[in-house]
Amino acid sequence: MPDLPDHDRFRSGALRSEFTPGSTRWAVRRAQWTALGLSPEEQRRPKIAVVNTSSKLGICFSHLDGIAELVAEAIREAGGLPFEIRTTAPLDFVTSAGRKARYLMPTRDLIVNDVEAAVEGAVLDGMVCLSSCDKTTPAHLMASARLDIPSIIVPGGYQLGGEYRGCSVDIDTVYESVGAVQAGTMSAGQLGELADSAIKGPGVCAGLATANTMHVLAEALGMTLPGAAPIRADSERMRGLAAEAGRRIVGMVHEGLTARKVLTVDAIENGIRVAMALGGSVNCVRHLAAVANEADLDLDVIGLFERLGRDTTQLAAIRPNGADQVWDLERVGGVRAVLRTMLPLLHRDALTVTGRTLAEHAADAPEADGAVLHRLDDPVRSEPGLLILRGSLAPDGAVVKVAGAGNARRCFTGPAEVFAGEDAAIAALGTGGITEGSVIVLHGMGPRGGPGTVFAASFVAALNGAGLGGKIAVVTDGELSGLNQGLVVGQVMPEAADGGPLAGVRTGDTITIDLDARVLATDPARDGAPVTSGRPGQERGWLGQYAALVGPVQQSAVLRRPRPAGG
Template identity: 50%
Template sequence: MKRKLRSNFPRGSYLWAVRNAHWHALGIAEEDCEKPKIAIINTSSELAACFSHLDGVAAELKQAIREAGGVPFEVRTTAPSDFITGAGARGAYILAARDLVTNDIEASVEGAMLDGMVCLTSCDKTVPGQLMAAARLNIPSLMVSCGYQPSGEYRGRHVDIEDVFVGAMHVVTGNLDRDELIGMSREAVKGPGVCSGMGTANSMHIVCEALGMALPGSTPVAANSARMGDTVRQAGQRIVEMIWEDLKPRDILTPGSFANAARAVLAVGGSINSVKHLQAVAVEAHCDVDVYALFERLADQVPVLSAVRPVGEHTIEAFDAAGGCQAVLKQLEPLLDADAITVTGRSLEAELDGVTVADESVIRPMARPVASRPAIVILRGSLTLESGIVKTGIVERKVRRFTGPARCFSNSDDALAALEQGEIRPGDVLVMRGAGVCGGPGMGGGASRVVFAIDGAGLGEEVAMLTDGHLSGLVCKGLVVAEVSPEGAVAGPLALVEDGDRIVIDLDTRRCDLEVDADELERRLQRWRPRQPLFDTGWLQQYRRTVQPLTKGAVLVRSEGNAVD
């Protein structure tokens, strides 16, 4: 006997009657109103190529759900894209919109008491926003990757959105002709889907599968490809089965699954943004996992097995053809929690049985890694009391210990101006603060632009950078300690740094320290005053007042003492 659905109410009751009235007007037969009611979470938007194809995907998914015996309801949410949504409020809406996605889903899906949901995952912040909602609502949920965009060619060379991003900052420093950049921008994106490198979007799509929240073998995938269409149809069938089985996200999101996801990110040299997003999902799932400590502990155990742009020279298409996430997990199998279950209801061990790697030159075995040193390193120290993150990439660095005087800036515009005027010199440590989750707010502030401008100025190997801001998942240049926590806006040690102070960054000891004595720091702390909050109205004000620190995933749970006023 099938279990009772939470979406069903006694026939003739108030809720049954008013819902039936609306659904009858939408063409839904009364007998269908007793079936599983399933939300299709769609971030369709005409603002960016990332989302432009999702309406077509949703239509195909609806048909698959109906054929499987369910009733689909399309639910729209906000749709943040870094390259579009980053224009206003100095980029403050980018991360802040992640939590709007979560709350949009809660209001619609929980308000209507639907039975399950399929999330159409696309650009950077929509993926964790949807995962967080699944963890929070804890109803049967399945993530469907909606694919990466095709990139192009310019003057006989590959060009993608990363090249345009880097090139724009090379124009600022006079290292690239503006017309060349314009030509690149016209060829970089040739269709719908997310950025084609191993940035945050593709990293988080892989995270969905490694967590067990996406169908095995479904990530990454080319947008609108035949394989993506197959996955969409399978998802429509499977979500109905999951509802009858009552298989929920918190059955899947265990400490073991988070460890598996961390291993997958480390193995592909994925985006550092995956760390805070995974922490946020763990918080919403009520899963007692310190994701930062996980990455810290696992870094030396997990070799880099694949080098997709921008970490290496392989394309995402080559990675996909080699077997994608499932092939990475197969190579990592001896290290994984094989008992973790997936949305199929089967263990990861069962799903990996019989899997082969199509191209071991692209996704290598652990005995022959791309790099033995970790591609992502968590730093502790007197400047990074809670954490700081370095994406070291796969290149063996000549200098693993950097010591230099601080050059401090409170925003990216001032830092860029100093670079243009030649005020940043070899040996300096550029400090950009006030760009954290509270100070940005939402980690807006353009830290990535400064990194690329340093590279454009030819100082990539001669200048280090320290910031409480976040980096685009496409950033893999120079020595940059990002997401420093506690952040400057809440009187973290970064707020107390002054021009000329000596900073030590040591990748081998994994420390980031300020060489200033404790008494002097205490005097500075007594003099320190918070700056006037930026964008102190509307959503950004609400976000700033309620956001928790990065160690809690920057989720919006009221925590006294975190507000910046």
């Protein structure tokens, strides 16, 4: 059989991994794989990557090696040939330690390239991606869209919290309690005891932070099997679905069901609706935009959040947005129940990795229970959980998770207090140097300004821990956590490093955040030279390469493609 262009192989029904007998590629690969103990018959099977984005650095990934083995065995049972692929494995609460978390955002795109090099370099037929902490799920979705091969996401699931002094605690409790130490209401020793009690099992943060948000959105996009999110990590249900994904991917290869047949405009719009209805992490905005970008969809995702938000309401209040826990959402039916509830607003015919439509999956899902998951006619909030603000301070938009704003004022006007980074802001918090009624501005911390988005999330958590969350607003182009609460405006676009208006803000300027008008404005509106928190032009290594390649955050901060010759 003559070699065919890779994507034509799916249309022809042949395996793209089958090389012409007698060719160089066929011969040298056969030598390698025979030495691994693979028979000639096995080598003719569909070749599937099990993308295990895992490491021993943190508890989020600690179960994935076992899950990878389950998936691989299921692939073999279904007639496929599995190959485990390892990639960079960022963990927000560990990888954030270096360089003020500058490595976190760049690892998303590093994983995409990692997957491309391994899977496309070997010309494998499909992949099952084991997704866990914050950046891994968007990276796997982006890689799926870029490679356009049969792909399934297996969400790694959430971790369980523990107990400290008779109270339920989790990583969110630890995160916010740093502010209590700064305020003098908790000792460092007590914080250490709390940290030792906070996590009781593998998986991602137990709240609807970025990791669980992206797990949920992977299912809403149609890229997981039904019922995959949210799910307790390493539970029997999760292990069963992982094995089922291993069997299903072989069928997808034979059917030619590639990622871009699932990741369509309709799918992205469905994902946006679900993100707003659940009040997901602010970071999902840039991640959904990045998936659309890699799928070559010509979409204004920021504009879609605005347009679709006009008739989308918040249907659940999952911690940190409210008292219900992520396992409560799993108990009442998870994403399948959300999709059934929202079906009148969704694209019903959007295809999923099962080969069936979203509406078919939702047909036998549980109905909204009315307590954890509300009906469309009885929402938790009569607006979406995520809002896009625009105005003189954010002409290209900014994101606020109104679902987590609590009792903050709908219209907040106050003087700016500008800080170069969160360390200085946290220090000021500890000395009483931050005034109630002010708007804390942390700028120069976006993808280009870091380079790599610099943490602002720890300051926001500390602010809440100090009891000031509803009394002070925060505006930043830095990295936020989906666990953050309060009136926090993030992903201000353009970022200060691109000369956005945030660069011109000075301490004492008046800033207005108006949630009803969806406005973020400053008075006076000043022009400012680009502001960076690092020295992008002087970075070496990966951060230097990232600084040279990363695009504007309003275009999802993906790595820019080289221009065609003469372009």
